[in-house]
Amino acid sequence: MSEQNKWWLWRVLSTIVFLLLGVLASATVAQAQDNCRQCHGDVSSRIESSVHSFLSCTSCHTGITGYPHPEGASLDKKESVATCTSCHKGLVTDSYARSFHGKAVHLGSQKSASCADCHGAHDIFGQDNPHSKVAKGNIPETCASCHGEASPGFSEGEEHFELKPAGAGAPMYYTGKFFIWLTLIIITALVIHIELQLYHNLRTIRRERKRR
Ligand code: HEC
Ligand code: HEC
Ligand code: HEC
Ligand code: HEC
Ligand code: HEC
Known part of the structure; x- marks a missing residue:
């Protein structure tokens, strides 16, 4: 076999191996999703239509692998926030940490707002999507779940802002x-x-x- 043929054979083989690994990895995500779907079908379909459709349940529910679930499988507010901030860094995380809500949750409050309280846990969308809990029109309702009657003014402020001399x-x-x-x-x-x-x-x- 010439050097060039060997090189081609090597390329074809490594491509096949990579393809197989890829199929295996996505099958694992799908299987994990399926495991949970048997009993939590409604949650599965919400995740699939959300901005996080590419996530498996266990990317956020790291402690759960099967059923019965371990003790303390539900996420308290602090754990819930830690889940989101493991991927979302920068402005949203920093501004949340500075906020009233962020400080209260950090100190252990189970009443104040976690990321999921404003964005949802499974039905999360970008702000431009009208289904988003933080779409302009839905903000008063989202805040009102804790703040009694939230006036339309609630949607005028900006939630995640930078601390600088111009802007929000x-x-x-x-x-x-x-x-x-x-x-x-x-x-x-x-x-x-x-x-x-x-x-x-x-x-x-x-x-x-x-x-x-
Ligand atoms: C055989 C059915 C079944 C399967 C499979 C299953 N669950 Fe559950 N899950 C339940 C039931 C029933 C509850 C209600 C609380 C309990 O019994 O622990 C629950 C509760 C939960 C909770 C809330 C925890 C709480 O204490 O309130 C989470 C989170 C959860 N499941 C995630 C998952 C994930 C992630 C998977 C896949 C790895 C999964 N479940 C697979 C039946 C199942
Ligand atoms: C983006 C992160 C994320 C993903 C992905 C995710 N969850 Fe959750 N889930 C949460 C959070 C956060 C909570 C806690 C909700 C709260 O604080 O109100 C939660 C709560 C739950 C609960 C408790 C009951 C409820 O609805 O509040 C169940 C059951 C559950 N998740 C199942 C699942 C299953 C099944 C999947 C996969 C199809 C999944 N989750 C994927 C973040 C996630
Ligand atoms: C009090 C409610 C509230 C809390 C708590 C909150 N957010 Fe937000 N979030 C919003 C609103 C409202 C917007 C829309 C843009 C704005 O006002 O800054 C937003 C925007 C975002 C965006 C950009 C969405 C887009 O379409 O551009 C991301 C990402 C985000 N938040 C993640 C997080 C994370 C992660 C946390 C927790 C660390 C969190 N948020 C906590 C209300 C909240
Ligand atoms: C495993 C990593 C991961 C976790 C955990 C995670 N996210 Fe995300 N999230 C992403 C990525 C990546 C995107 C961008 C998806 C896209 O643009 O299609 C995203 C998108 C979003 C958006 C829409 C942003 C936009 O600009 O449209 C919001 C809001 C959001 N996430 C909030 C949350 C909240 C709240 C939690 C916790 C309950 C969370 N995320 C947990 C990775 C994650
Ligand atoms: C899960 C419940 C919850 C949600 C949802 C929520 N908050 Fe709060 N918020 C609280 C709690 C608890 C405090 C602590 C102070 C208090 O009890 O008055 C607080 C405090 C505040 C404060 C500072 C203190 C004050 O009373 O003036 C502001 C401003 C605020 N929230 C705005 C908002 C806005 C805007 C939204 C919607 C985008 C929102 N909140 C959603 C629970 C929530």
């Missing part, structure tokens, strides 16, 4: 700056006040020693 984050940015400067000025004034008081006390002591 500007009010928070300047409020933050204001409090940092306020704190610095108060602490400086306090230190000066204490120093002056000490100086005054020292002078009084010295004067009294001289008098004696």
